[in-house]
Amino acid sequence: MRRGQIAGGTLLAAALFAAPAVVVPAVAAPPPSDARGWLGEELPLPLAVRTPQDLAVKSAAEKQYLIFNLLAGGKLAWDGGDFATAATKWEALLRIHPLDPELEKTIKPLASEARSRAAGQPVAETTPVSTTPASSSLPASSPPVAPANPTVSVSGTVSGGGPLGPGGAVIWLKRANGETPRPAPAHGKMITQRAKVIVPHVLVVPVGSKVAFRNDDPIFHNIFSLSKPNEFDTGLYKQGATYTETFRHPGVVQLLCNIHASMFGFVVIVDTPYYAESDASGAFNIKGVPPGEYELQVWHEAAGKPTVEHLTVGAGGVRGLALRVAGDKRTPQFLPDKSGKPRQSHLGY
C-alpha cells in the first residue's frame, strides 16, 4: 500500500484526525488508481477481537473507516470529474447517524454541488461499498437519492453454436471508456443434479454471487471445478443436501462430477451488471444499460473463442442485435476426474 504525503490543511487528513477511534495513514488526494486498495469494502487493517472491548473498538473503527471511505471516495470522484459518484458517496455519508456536525456542514453543500454538476453527466453509479452499510442507518428525514439517469435495453439474437445451437450463450457488456460498475451479487441461485444431469446446464452470475448446489437424485453426487481460480469441491453429498459456493472471480467454470463421468455444466461469472443468457432460440435481452460505448463479449460452450465486438448503445437502446458464435469446439470426449485425469465415460458406471 502506498502511503501518501500529508499536505497541510487537506480535507481528508483533517477528517481522519477528527475521528479519534481510528488511525489510518493520511492520503493527499492521490490518483484514483492508487487509492483503490484503500477504498474497499473491508477494513484494510485486521483488528483482532478477543474481548467485548475489542469488539467495541472494532465497531467504532469500522464506522470511522466507512466515513473515511465515503468522504475520500467522494473527493477522488470529484477530482476525477465524476460528479455523479461524488454526489452518491457524499449523500450516503450524510445519511450516517450520528455524523460530526462540522463534517455534515462541510459536505452538505459539496454533495449538492456535485449532484447539480452530475445532472449533465450520462451515468450515476453506486458501488456497494458506498451505499450498503450506510443505508441501514438512514434517518427518516434523509433526503431521497436523486434518480439515476435513464437506462436502456440491448436485445438481439445469437446464432451459431454448432450442433448445440445458440441456446446458453452468455452475453455481457463492459464499458469501453471508463470503469464498468461493479455488479451486485445474485441471490438464491441454485444448481441441481437431477437424473444425472446438471440443471441448469449454463448459469451466469455476477462476481461475488453465491450458488447453491443441491442433489435431487437418490444417489450420491459430487460437484467440483478445476477451472482456475474458481476451483472448488463439494465432496460427496446425498439426496436433498446442499452445498454453497461463492464465485469471487470472473471467468468460466466447468462443473464436473467425480462419480459420473458424463455429467458437466458451466457457471459463467461476469464482472459487470450488464449481462444476459440466450434462450434456446438464441434470443437475449440485457436490461438497465446506460447509453455509451461498450465492448460486447459472447461465450458459448461450443465456441473455441468468445465473440468480441464493439457496441454503441444510444439513448433508445439496441434492438435486433445479431451476434454469431462459433461452433468449432467439440464437447469433450473425456471429462477429467478431480485429479485432472481424463475418464472414459463408457467404462464402469
Next chain:
Amino acid sequence: MAVAVLFCSARALAQPAPPSPAMPPPEPEPEPEPINDSDGYTPAVEGAGAPSPLSIDGYIDVGFAKAQGDGTSFAPNDQSIPADYGVDTFAPAVNSRGDVASTNSNGRFVNGFLPRSVGIGGNASFLLNTLDVDLKYAPASAPLMVFSRVQFLPRFTGSGDDTRVYVEQAFGRLVPFDSQEFALSAGKFDSVFGIEYLDNESNIRTGVTPSLVARYTTGQSIGAKLFYRLQIQPLQSAVSLNVSATNSGNLVESLQPPDASLTGEPVGAGRLGYELNTPGIQAKVGASGMIGPRNDQPEQAAHQKAYGFDLRVAVAGVYLNAEYVHLDEGEGGPKTTSLGNFPISSTFNVRGGYVQLAYALPFSVGALHKVTVYGRYDRRHAWFDGFTPITVDRFTGGVRIELWEAIILKAEYLDNRELAGAPTVANNVFTSSLVYSW
C-alpha cells in the same frame, strides 16, 4: 467555490471530536437483485434443441519409431526352441497397442507367444497405428447406453501383420435402478482386471506403450459384466465391485482366440476396489482375480488363474500408478490364437508389475494446454514349465504435450534389459505418437 470550501473546512474538521460510545456497525441492508438476473439455460431433453443421443468420436494415432537391432528380442546366436519361449517377444513395443517392431524369428520355430507386429524391423519408420471410431448412443428416455469401438489398423509393410478392421468393443449397458450405482453390460467389452485397461487407448494413456504386464490384463472379450459401487460419505470414499463372465480371459487378443468360446465354459474375473476422493488427494486400491479355462484350445481342464493388486494416487498433479500381476496357465493341447494355430499350450507362469510416476503441469499458453513428464519401471519374471525362467525389466521415460484440445504429442524411450534366463539383445526403442482426437 465548493472546492475551496472543501479545503478551507479542513481546519475545523481537525478539531478533536468528542469520543463517541462504541456502537455496532450499521446492519447491511440486503443488496438489490441484479436487474439481469438469470435462472440459467438447460437444453431440452428431447426434440428440437436437445443434444443428440448419438455421439461419434475417435482418434487417429500416427507414430514414428526406431527399435534397436532387428526390431525383435530374438538373439542371433540363441538356439532355444521354441524361440519365443526363451526371450520376451513383447519387449520392443513401438505403439500404444503393444505392437512390436518385428516378430521375425528367421525361420526358427515359435509357439504363438507373440505380439502383433508392425513389421518395421530395425528401421526408423513412421507408423499409422490406429484409426479409431467410437459410437455411443445414450437415449434420454431410457437408462441404456450402446457403445462400439471399431479400429482400422493399416499395416503396409508387408512383413508384419496384415491390415485389418478390428471390433474392439461393442456392448450395451443398462442402469436399472435410479437409486443405486449398479450397471449391467453385455457384449464385447474391456477387461475388469486391474487398472491398465482404463487408459489403454492412445488418446487417453499417459505414455505411448503399455506396460510389460498389459498383455495379461487388458484384453477384450465377449460376455456379461456387472458393476456396483457403494459410496461411503463420511469417509469421502467408495467401494466398488466389477465382475464379468466372458468367453476368454484378460489376455490381449494376440494370445487368445478371436471372440468365440472354444471350451463352452466361461472365464470369471473381477476387481474389488476402494477409492478415497478428497479435494486434495485421490487414492484407489484394488484386488483383482480371474479363473477359468485357457480358451486357446478346447481342453476344459487347462485352466488359467490370475490375481493382482493395483494402486493409484493422485495429488497436486503427481500421479502414481502401480500394479502387480500373478498369472498361471495350465497345460493343454494344440492351441488357436488370433495369430494362428500352434502345436502345444505349455504351462506358463508369470509374476510382474510396474510403477509409473507422472507429473502433469497445466499450461494456458496459446495452443499449449498441458505438459506431462513420466517414468515407469516394469519388471517381469516368467517361465514355461520345463524351460528356463526369464527375468526382464524395462525403464521407460517420456513426455506428453497436449495442444489445443485435440492433439497429443508423446515421445518416449524404452530401455529393455534381460536380467536372467534370456540372452542380452539390443532391443531398446524410441517411439513417439501424435494423436488427433475428433
